[in-house]
Amino acid sequence: MKMPFQPRNPRDFIGTYRPRAADGREKASGRAEYLDDVALGIRFPGMLHAKILQSPHPHARIKRLDIAQAEKLPGVHAILTYDDPEVASLKPTSHAWTSVITTPYDRYTSVKYNDRRVLGDHFRYVGDKNGVVVAAESEEIAEEALKLLDIEWEVLPFTLSPEEAVAADAPVIHSEINPDGNLIPGDPRRPDDPTPIEDDPDTVKDVFLDKGDVEQALAQADVTMEVTTEHHRADHGCLDSMGCMIYWDDDKLICWTNSYQADQTRMMIATMLDIPLSKVRVICPYVGASMGRWNVGDQTFFIYTALLAKRTGRPVKFKHTRREDFHDTRLQITWSCKLGAETGGNITAGSFKGLSDTGAYAQHVAGILKFVPREVATRLLAPIPNLKMEGHGVYTNKLPGGMMRCTGNIQFNLVLGIAVDMLAEKLNVDPVELVAKNFGHEWGPVPNKDLEAVLREGARRIGWDSRHQPGAGPARDGHKRRGMGFSCHMGWHAEWEEELRGHSEAGVRVNPDLSVVLMAPTVETGPGSNNCSVLACAEALSFLGITPEDITWVSTVDTETGYKDCVQTDSAVSYLQAELMPEIARQVKDRILELAAVEFGATPDKLDVAHGSVFDKDTEQEMRIKDLLWKGDMVPILVTVSREPDRTPTGVPYEANFAEVEVDTETGRVEVLKLVIVNDCGTVMYPPGAEGQQIGGQCLGLGETLTEEIIYDEATGVPLNFNWIDYKIPTMADFPDVEPALMEVWRGSGEYGACGIGESVFTCTPAAIANAIYNATGVRVNQIPFKPERILKALGRI
Amino acid sequence: MESVKLKVNNTWYEFEVWVDIQPSDTLADLLKNRLGLTGLKVACDEGACGACTVLVDGVAILSCMMLAIAADGHEITTIEGLEPDDPVVEAFAEQCEPGYGTAMQCGYCTPGFVMTVKGLLNENPNPTLAEIKDGLSGNLCRCGCYPAIAQAALHAVEKMKGREEAKNENAIPTT
Numbered sequence: 001m002k003m004p005f006q007p008r009n010p011r012d013f014i015g016t017y018r019p020r021a022a023d024g025r026e027k028a029s030g031r032a033e034y035l036d037d038v039a040l041g042i043r044f045p046g047m048l049h050a051k052i053l054q055s056p057h058p059h060a061r062i063k064r065l066d067i068a069q070a071e072k073l074p075g076v077h078a079i080l081t082y083d084d085p086e087v088a089s090l091k092p093t094s095h096a097w098t099s100v101i102t103t104p105y106d107r108y109t110s111v112k113y114n115d116r117r118v119l120g121d122h123f124r125y126v127g128d129k130n131g132v133v134v135a136a137e138s139e140e141i142a143e144e145a146l147k148l149l150d151i152e153w154e155v156l157p158f159t160l161s162p163e164e165a166v167a168a169d170a171p172v173i174h175s176e177i178n179p180d181g182n183l184i185p186g187d188p189r190r191p192d193d194p195t196p197i198e199d200d201p202d203t204v205k206d207v208f209l210d211k212g213d214v215e216q217a218l219a220q221a222d223v224t225m226e227v228t229t230e231h232h233r234a235d236h237g238c239l240d241s242m243g244c245m246i247y248w249d250d251d252k253l254i255c256w257t258n259s260y261q262a263d264q265t266r267m268m269i270a271t272m273l274d275i276p277l278s279k280v281r282v283i284c285p286y287v288g289a290s291m292g293r294w295n296v297g298d299q300t301f302f303i304y305t306a307l308l309a310k311r312t313g314r315p316v317k318f319k320h321t322r323r324e325d326f327h328d329t330r331l332q333i334t335w336s337c338k339l340g341a342e343t344g345g346n347i348t349a350g351s352f353k354g355l356s357d358t359g360a361y362a363q364h365v366a367g368i369l370k371f372v373p374r375e376v377a378t379r380l381l382a383p384i385p386n387l388k389m390e391g392h393g394v395y396t397n398k399l400p401g402g403m404m405r406c407t408g409n410i411q412f413n414l415v416l417g418i419a420v421d422m423l424a425e426k427l428n429v430d431p432v433e434l435v436a437k438n439f440g441h442e443w444g445p446v447p448n449k450d451l452e453a454v455l456r457e458g459a460r461r462i463g464w465d466s467r468h469q470p471g472a473g474p475a476r477d478g479h480k481r482r483g484m485g486f487s488c489h490m491g492w493h494a495e496w497e498e499e500l501r502g503h504s505e506a507g508v509r510v511n512p513d514l515s516v517v518l519m520a521p522t523v524e525t526g527p528g529s530n531n532c533s534v535l536a537c538a539e540a541l542s543f544l545g546i547t548p549e550d551i552t553w554v555s556t557v558d559t560e561t562g563y564k565d566c567v568q569t570d571s572a573v574s575y576l577q578a579e580l581m582p583e584i585a586r587q588v589k590d591r592i593l594e595l596a597a598v599e600f601g602a603t604p605d606k607l608d609v610a611h612g613s614v615f616d617k618d619t620e621q622e623m624r625i626k627d628l629l630w631k632g633d634m635v636p637i638l639v640t641v642s643r644e645p646d647r648t649p650t651g652v653p654y655e656a657n658f659a660e661v662e663v664d665t666e667t668g669r670v671e672v673l674k675l676v677i678v679n680d681c682g683t684v685m686y687p688p689g690a691e692g693q694q695i696g697g698q699c700l701g702l703g704e705t706l707t708e709e710i711i712y713d714e715a716t717g718v719p720l721n722f723n724w725i726d727y728k729i730p731t732m733a734d735f736p737d738v739e740p741a742l743m744e745v746w747r748g749s750g751e752y753g754a755c756g757i758g759e760s761v762f763t764c765t766p767a768a769i770a771n772a773i774y775n776a777t778g779v780r781v782n783q784i785p786f787k788p789e790r791i792l793k794a795l796g797r798i
Numbered sequence: 799m800e801s802v803k804l805k806v807n808n809t810w811y812e813f814e815v816w817v818d819i820q821p822s823d824t825l826a827d828l829l830k831n832r833l834g835l836t837g838l839k840v841a842c843d844e845g846a847c848g849a850c851t852v853l854v855d856g857v858a859i860l861s862c863m864m865l866a867i868a869a870d871g872h873e874i875t876t877i878e879g880l881e882p883d884d885p886v887v888e889a890f891a892e893q894c895e896p897g898y899g900t901a902m903q904c905g906y907c908t909p910g911f912v913m914t915v916k917g918l919l920n921e922n923p924n925p926t927l928a929e930i931k932d933g934l935s936g937n938l939c940r941c942g943c944y945p946a947i948a949q950a951a952l953h954a955v956e957k958m959k960g961r962e963e964a965k966n967e968n969a970i971p972t973t
Contacts, residue, residue, distance in 0.1 A: 002897025019892045020900050027905030028891035029884075030837025030877035034906060037836035140822075237940045239841035239849055239906040288839070288906030289940050322842045526904030526941050692899025692943060699942025724846035724938065732944040733935035740897065 005687045008744040012542055013535045014752065015684050021548035022530040023286075023555065032286045032555070035258040039245035039317045047245070048077055050305055050318040051142035053132040053149065055123030058397040058717030059158035059171060062121040062131055066150035070134065073148060075141035077312045081132045082121045086307055090118045090272060095328070096364045096402070098297035101500055101567070102263045105271040109500070110199045111366035113188045115174050118272075118300045124173055124360035125397050126718050129300075129324070135308040135316050158717050162334075162357045162394035173360065173395040184362050184393035199500075203370040209377050212386030217349035221340025225422045228336040229415040230783040231766075233329035233359075233401050234704040237729050240288020242327060243319030244302055246309045252279045253306055258287040260294040260523040260568045262557040268298045273306060284557040284565075290525040291700060292759075295403035295569055296328060296363055326722040329710065331368045331401035331408070332357040335415035339423050340386075347423070347438045350384050352415070354391040356401070363402030365393035372408025376416075379652045380439050380451075380490045397717055399710065405700060409489060409763045417487030417767025418782060421774065425470070431771075432459055435488055440654060450680055450745045451654040455488060457741055458678040462486075462658035471778020479666045482673070485771025487764035488656035491679070491755055492570045501572070505563040506580045507640035508537065510588055512629040514612070515550050516541065517636075520577045521557045521565040527758045528689030529573035530555070535686055536578035536752060540585035544625060545612025563640070571756020574685050579750040580641050587639040596628055646749055653680040653746035653755050657764035661772040665795055668788030670706060670773060672736040675765070679741070679757040682748030694740035694761045701762025703730045705769050709785050802870045806833060807879030815867060825869050826850045826861035829876055837877035837909040841938075848937030849910040851917070852876045858917025875916075877909040885957035886915045889950040901950040903941035911937050915951045924955060 007015035026032040041047045067079050080087060091105065092114040103109050120130050132149060136142035157171040164170055165182040173182055187204040189195060202208050218224055244257035253275070259265050259282075266282045269275075301318045309316040320327060333356045340349035352373065358365045369391040377387055424431035432455050440451035459465075467484045475481055506520040520533040530553050538548040557565045566573045593604035596614040600607060600621060608617055615622040629637075658676040663669070677694040684690050707728040711720045721727045748754065766784050774780050779794040792798045802819065803812045806829065813819045819828055826843075829835045829852065838861055839849040845863040852861045853875040880887060890912055893901035902908040911934065918925060918933040925933065930951045931944075939947065 002895075004896035017894045017896055019894050020902075023905065024891040024900070024902075027902050027908050028887045028912065029880075030909035030912070032905050033836065034839070036830075036839065040831060040834065040836070042831065042834050237938075238904075239839065239847060239938065239940055240904070241841070286905060288841070289904040291940065322844065322846075524904075526902075528900070528903060687896070688894035688898075688900045688946075691897060692903060692941075692946060695899045695945055696903060696939075696942030699940055699944070723844060724842050725844075729938055729940065730942070731935040731938065732931050732948065735942070735944045738945065740899070 005684060005742040007684060011539055013538045013548055015687060017687050018548065020528065020531050021551065022534045022553040023524065034240055034286050034288055035243055035245065035256060036319070038256055038285055044245070044247070044315040047315040047317055048135040048137060048312060049139045049142050050133055050135045050308055050316050051139060051146055052129045052304070053146055054324070055126055055128040055130065057123065057153060057155050058126050059156040059173070060123050061154040061156065062151055063154045064152040065132065067132070069150060070145040070148040073141060073145045075137040076134060076145045077137070077314070078135045078308050079132065079145070080119065080304055080307055080311070082119045087119045090303065092117050093272065093298050093300065094363070095296040095298055095361060098261060098264045098268060098295065101502055102267050104267060106195065108195050108197045110364065110371065111188055111197055111203050113177055113184065113362035115177050115361050116300060118303045125399055127399065128360060133304045133308065135312055158397035160396055160398060160712065160714060160717055162355055162396060165394050165396045173397065182395040184358060184365060184395060200371050200374060202374065203366045206392060207388065207390045208370040209374055209387060209389040214349050214351045214386045214388040217386035218338055218340040218351065221348055222343040223423065223426045224338060224340045225419060225426055226338045227415065227419050227422055227782060228334060229418055230334045231330065231332055231411045231414060232784060233332050233399060233710045234404065234708050235326055235329050235710065235727065236291040236293045236404055238289040238291055238293065241320035241322065241325035242299065243317065244305055245315055245317040246305045247315035248309055252281065254281045254283070255302065256283050256285070259284060259297050260287055260290045260525050261297050262523060262559050262565045264297055264567065265302065266559045269302055269306060272303050281558070281560040284523040286555060287523055287525040290568060292403050292405035292407055292569070293328065322724065323722040326399065326710070326719070328363065329399055329401045330404045330704070331365065331411065333369060333411040335411060337415045337419045339419050341423060341427060345427055345429050345434055345437055347384050349386040350381060352389045356391070356393045357396050357398065358393040359396055359398045359400035361400040362393060363400050365402070368402065368408040369393055373412050376409070376412060376490065383438055398712065399719065406759050406763045409759065410766060413487055413489045413763050414766045414770065414784065417764060418770050421485065421771040432464065432486065440490065451488065453745045454654045454656045454678045454680050454743060457743060458486060458656045458658040458676050461676045461739060461741055462660060462674065464658065467775065470775050473776065480662050480664050481776040482660065482662045483772045483774070483776025484658065484660045485768050485775050486656060486658040487767035487771065488654060489760065489763045491653040491655055491757060491760040492572065501576065501645055503642045503644060504566050504576045504580060505640065505642045506577055506584065507563060507638065508584055508588065510544070510637040512632065512634050512636065514544050514546055514626050514629070515552070516546060517552045517554065519554050519563060521554070521562045522568050522573045522577065523557050523565060524555055525568050527568065527571065527693060528686060529568065529577065531689050532574040532685035532754065533577040536581040540581035541588060543589060543609045543611070571758035571760070574756050575750070575752065575754035578685060578752050578754055580643050582751045583641045583643065584639050587641065588637055591637045592625055592628070595632060596623065599623065599628055648749055650749040651746065653682055655679045655757070655760040655764065657768040659768040659772040661769060661776055663773055663776045663791060665777065665797070668791035670769070670786050670791060672702060672769065674737045674739065676739045676741060677761055678743060679760055680743045680745045681755060681757055682746040683744055683752050683754040684742045685752070685754045687742060690742055690757060691740040693758050695738045697758065697761035698738050698765060699730050701765030703728070705766040705784050706786055709787070799867055799870065802867050804869045804871065805873045807876060819866050821867055823866045824862050825864040825866050828866040829861060829874070835876045835878050839906055839910065841906065848914060849907050851910040851913040851937070853913060853917055856917070856920045858914045877912055885961065886912050886954040889954035889957060893946050893950040893953065895949055898946040898949045899943060901943055901946040903943060907937060907939045911939065911947055915954060919955065919958070923958070927952065
């Protein structure tokens with residue numbers, strides 16, 4: 001039995017260990033329905049399958065296309081190409097238009113490049129889905145039809161690395177964005193476009209942060225260090241590949257999808273096809289994980305699937321195969337960092353420069369490369385007086401990189417975590433002490449104690465005091481060396497999320513038997529915010545004498561029958577929806593008191609409710625609420641609440657990961673012996689869910705750090721391992737001992753003061769392991785994944 | 799072969815080849831698309847993830863890797879065919895032991911894990927933690943619920959033992 005988390009303020013339901021009330025039984029028994037379970041021919045007779053052409057070349061154009069043979073194949077119902085008028089007239093899009101909130105096409109909530117055609121004739125990476133799409137009676141027939149296309153390709157020169165791509169003679173990949181080369185311009189707007197960038201206008205600049213005088217501070221520093229770290233294109237690896245099924249009911253489009261944003265998908269389809277919002281209905285069932293990928297929700301497949309459904313008059317399903325679902329990845333960024341400090345340990349300067357191998361489309365490059373580091377600079381690194389940050393994205397003929405869980409933070413933390421470790425060694429101080437001294441205070445000159453509490457807890461749990469000098473530990477079996485490392489970061493912060501989100505909505509229907517239906521729409525991709533909402537609802541409605549098991553959570557999100565969905569991103573839903581519950585409870589209580597007042601012959605102010613009963617405060621006359629409602633008209637009490645964002649400054653919660661590894665210096669294998677994951681949650685809503693995030697996030701974190709990697713054939717630009725045999729996701733046998741440590745230090749905001757941690761749990765995993773490898777071996781490896789050949793090379797063994 | 803007869807969740811079915819099913823259809827296709835047994839998930843369709851696991855004659859197999867026609871004469875159990883109080887399903891649903899997390903997040907891999915545990919316990923009713931980890935390492939859970947899934951498997955074993963003992967205690971002794 002492991003030690004349970006102890007809440008700061010014990011409550012009846014929030015903060016307790018209990019089974020997943022919202023969805024546990026449904027998921028364990030296989031009854032939870034996902035897109036593939038709904039979009040079946042036996043449920044939608046006549047349903048067709050769509051397949052899209054994928055480029056066999058890293059860079060090519062279709063010169064000539066003949067679809068005659070493909071059209072003749074029995075079972076083919078429609079072929080849509082770039083030449084069709086309904087396609088050619090479509091606006092270009094970006095796969096970056098959709099984000100946290102619902103926005104129409106022409107608003108720049110973030111920097112976006114409209115560099116994608118829905119079906120274009122220009123293909124920019126091997127596998128680029130473009131040009132021609134077929135609807136047929138089976139996937140096999142559709143695939144066969146694609147093979148029957150007669151295509152004359154104009155094969156173009158290609159470039160696979162940012163260094164090559166910025167050379168003068170490199171082939172230009174997006175001449176409509178940058179006619180002169182492959183550097184992605186900071187500002188995507190045309191000179192005559194006055195539309196403001198809303199999120200953070202500075203993210204259009206190459207030097208997006210410049211505070212103090214970094215060059216001078218570095219020159220005057222007693223100690224300086226410099227390091228460059230490289231990230232790679234890790235894949236989301238969601239079991240439920242991206243897709244949709246669309247049909248038209250007269251002039252109304254109905255779309256089932258495993259996107260995690262229903263309202264935004266409706267906005268996207270309506271705006272792209274120029275139809276009223278009321279004529280688009282988007283329905284999202286359970287989703288087999290997102291891992292951040294659906295922030296690029298303006299997927300072109302919605303549009304061509306809709307056009308195929310229109311043309312054929314049938315339901316059309318489009319769903320990636322496993323291989324096709326290697327569709328976008330982690331943004332590959334190489335970060336360089338210089339830090340300067342005084343001998344006493346005050347960090348005086350930090351200079352960061354990022355170069356991103358963005359791939360064939362720009363996606364969210366500005367947000368990931370610039371917006372996120374700026375957020376870190378203004379919070380975690382706020383005490384450093386001289387800071388400069390610069391970032392450049394470069395188009396290459398590779399799979400586009402972009403949004404993924406821990407977006408931007410994990411790349412930035414790799415360089416930051418390693419830099420801190422290196423600087424501490426030069427200063428001859430403990431890196432934990434260096435961080436505690438320098439980082440993370442919010443608004444004043446004194447380091448924030450929240451960060452320090454997180455660091456101390458992690459250090460205690462891993463046994464940091466027993467850490468030896470780099471490479472100085474005892475050798476086991478003659479050639480295995482152990483070491484410890486850590487890294488820390490900040491969580492997403494509530495103010496930013498609140499500011500962006502707009503109103504959140506939820507409602508309850510209290511039935512006359514006191515069973516409750518909770519309508520708190522969010523597409524359930526797994527993080528368990530639905531369980532947080534159920535617990536918060538039960539807590540707020542505890543005067544009804546109910547438990548979480550009395551609450552039915554509505555799992556399907558439907559833009560026609562439900563409230564606006566709270567998008568499952570930035571780990572924010574767990575507190576945004578919970579904060580609606582106190583107001584819901586107040587209104588339910590008022591309604592009960594009104595009903596009781598008639599029954600009791602008293603005014604509502606003389607009455608109160610507790611433990612499932614309503615009572616007269618003076619006479620102590622009492623009646624069970626259930627009896628009261630059962631005597632009435634059997635109309636459920638229906639309450640809807642919409643909350644305006646709370647923009648009160650609340651600071652940020654922190655996180656830290658501590659790792660112990662064993663490096664086999666003969667084979668280069670890195671084994672993670674233990675990971676301690678510390679997250680300050682403000683309030684832990686649902687401990688098993690939060691611990692599940694801390695442990696489970698390491699499947700991505702460890703995979704990305706140690707075993708996962710997309711391998712390209714550099715000669716041809718062909719990716720070699722778009723499958724789960726060769727792209728190595730950790731299994732149960734690979735999983736180390738992960739110790740989750742939940743804390744409640746941050747003061748939080750609102751009634752419950754929770755914050756999401758889903759992103760934070762593995763932001764620090766790569767840097768913590770990198771530092772542990774250094775502590776074990778005395779050699780630095782700054783490029784993930786830490787595969788055996790890299791370790792052996794660093795050790796001078798190969 | 800003109801037709802395929804197989805028993806699914808205690809009911810016999812017959813499918814005419816080339817009419818009801820194609821020779822290239824997998825068992826997963828047949829179960830999901832023909833019979834609407836949607837508990838199993840086809841996530842990789844190439845034997846790499848375990849999400850489509852069902853029992854064939856009590857043995858856990860990947861239904862995306864078996865042709866439907868190869869299932870002729872066999873007895874198939876999908877997650878829909880388990881008893882409502884199945885101890886493995888219950889253990890997965892209930893897992894909330896401190897320090898391990900819940901046994902599922904998105905839930906997409908869960909039916910496959912449940913059926914793999916069923917198959918494992920059919921072969922080895924009393925597995926060690928190491929045997930569980932080994933037995934379940936062919937299934938992927940991208941949400942990373944592995945430690946909690948292993949705990950759920952251990953708890954399922956305890957449940958089964960408890961039920962067995964209760965049954966023995968309640969049994970009328972024969973003389």
